[in-house]
Amino acid sequence: MTRRWNLLTLIVVASTVLTGCHLFESHRASIQRWGGLLSDLRYEWDAEPGIDILTGAPVPVRAYIESRMLAQSMGNLNYAYPGFTRAVPPDPPDAGWGLRPNVNHSVSRALIGNARYHILSLSRSADVVTATLCNYGYSVAHQVEDAKEDDKFESVARGVALQPKGIFAERVTLTAPSDESAPLPPQAGPSPAPSGDVFGNWRITGYLFSTSQPGFKSQWPSFDADLAKCVDKAPDPPERRDFLTDGEHPRSDFPTSPASPGWPAS
Numbered sequence: 001m002t003r004r005w006n007l008l009t010l011i012v013v014a015s016t017v018l019t020g021c022h023l024f025e026s027h028r029a030s031i032q033r034w035g036g037l038l039s040d041l042r043y044e045w046d047a048e049p050g051i052d053i054l055t056g057a058p059v060p061v062r063a064y065i066e067s068r069m070l071a072q073s074m075g076n077l078n079y080a081y082p083g084f085t086r087a088v089p090p091d092p093p094d095a096g097w098g099l100r101p102n103v104n105h106s107v108s109r110a111l112i113g114n115a116r117y118h119i120l121s122l123s124r125s126a127d128v129v130t131a132t133l134c135n136y137g138y139s140v141a142h143q144v145e146d147a148k149e150d151d152k153f154e155s156v157a158r159g160v161a162l163q164p165k166g167i168f169a170e171r172v173t174l175t176a177p178s179d180e181s182a183p184l185p186p187q188a189g190p191s192p193a194p195s196g197d198v199f200g201n202w203r204i205t206g207y208l209f210s211t212s213q214p215g216f217k218s219q220w221p222s223f224d225a226d227l228a229k230c231v232d233k234a235p236d237p238p239e240r241r242d243f244l245t246d247g248e249h250p251r252s253d254f255p256t257s258p259a260s261p262g263w264p265a266s
Helices: 017-030 058-074 223-232 238-244
Strands: 040-047 111-125 128-136 140-143 153-155 167-175 203-208
Touching: 040 058, 058 111, 058 128, 058 167, 058 203, 111 223, 128 223, 167 223
Parallel strands: 040 111
Antiparallel strands: 111 128, 111 140, 128 167, 140 153, 167 203
């Protein structure tokens, strides 16, 4: 059982060499990534002082986390952002904890609210960058299954035994480009998804999100201290978090704000 409310997988669609590739690219171009069951879910990002979330490593980090969520939720890797399959290497066939999402567990109920992330720290050693993230998932909800009333929602963290409810610490490791002379313009805007490849020449090399992952403690010895920092920096007080993660709620308890900082319009 992982610490995350979202689980992830992979799908590859192929046909003939030429016709299949054409259909594949056309399909990717026509995808409405934040529609359907995800129409009322948006991501909000912020960071510690001194960390610019609009440029550099935070941009592919944002794109990676959001892509995993999209692909897992929709059950199709095509929903990941452009450049994902180039920036994120395929997992071995027997990998239990991969870099790519497992898309065999798509959502069946609409998700609402805001998935909020805080970049706690960003460190670099040579060309390796490590981003430590706080994930505040308690502010995301879905409709209560088999509810007699349509306006009944529950936090995705409801019923989670692990404490603290709905707060997770995660780590993404990246390899920086050898040449960063032509960076992207600041990545902010009104769109919930980028229209082009924002991964550039960054490569995702590691993702830690569950203490059950092999070698987790040795790779992240400061995990407990970092998780405590995430709790301290939560955007809501404990009373509000307890309220949201307990029982059934009206839609108004999980408002959806626009994506922040969002992505430039196409």
